[in-house]
Amino acid sequence: MTKEKVIIIGSSGAIGEAFAQHYMQHDYDVLCLSRGEPPKAISSLQHINFDLENEDSIANAAAHAQSLGSYDKIIIATGVLHAEDSFPEKTFKQLDQKFFQKIFNINTIGPALIAKYFLPLLKRDVISKFVFLSARVGSISDNRLGGWHAYRSSKAALNMLIKNFAIEVQRTNPNARIFGMHPGTVDSKLSKPFQKNVSDKKLFQPTFAVQQMIKVIEEVRESDTGKVLAYDGSIIES
């Protein structure tokens, strides 16, 4: 039997690495993309360097991936919420042009460029899946607290792009399922500064979050394409 082929984009992150490890342990053919060196468990043969802020590097990575075949699943697990010296805004008065641009580059424009080069790599003869890691805070109807202006709006814009790409790809590859996922609050570099008010029960370890999301990814329906799903399979309204 031929192995299913999976690409994990952002394999150096907590969630990306847990996805890569899961699929490797389950005998998938796994290709990883990240900015730095491959994690220890990943051989350099399964790894391509890229930077979300460099379109040429995304195009080169896609050309390399295409030379290895077409794919059953492509998962984008990159993202940023804070930078070394900048934290999510509590008020509009803290908006900062550079931080705003950085957050949009990584959370919105980068994944859109990944889609530009990697959506054509999905298999067409079987059901294939393209997953964007999004976040519940990108939901406008679910926004009760405000704040985190750049991050929230970058994920809301990403959710619009997911819907747009799903509509467009449906015309040429009706077997493709394109959707976003909210992983829950997961222990990672991204969430580290914001964990103190999260109970242990609600702070997922990356392996647990990935196990939950994989169940949802396996069971995703045709009618879910273009939507954002939470780790428990529920739909997150726009």
Ligand SMILES: NC(=O)c1ccc[n+]([C@@H]2O[C@H](COP(=O)([O-])OP(=O)(O)OC[C@H]3O[C@@H](n4cnc5c(N)ncnc54)[C@H](OP(=O)(O)O)[C@@H]3O)[C@@H](O)[C@H]2O)c1
């Ligand atoms: N953790 C949570 O509680 C939580 C909640 C909701 C949604 N999410 C979403 O889940 C996704 C994964 O987050 P995580 O918690 O796993 O965060 P993480 O551990 O901080 O991982 C972030 C990943 O993004 C990559 N990245 C950042 N800038 C990049 C660039 N310019 N080029 C290429 N890669 C870049 C990082 O690469 P480097 O290692 O090279 O920096 C790393 O692989 C994100 O989209 C996040 O918004 C997370």
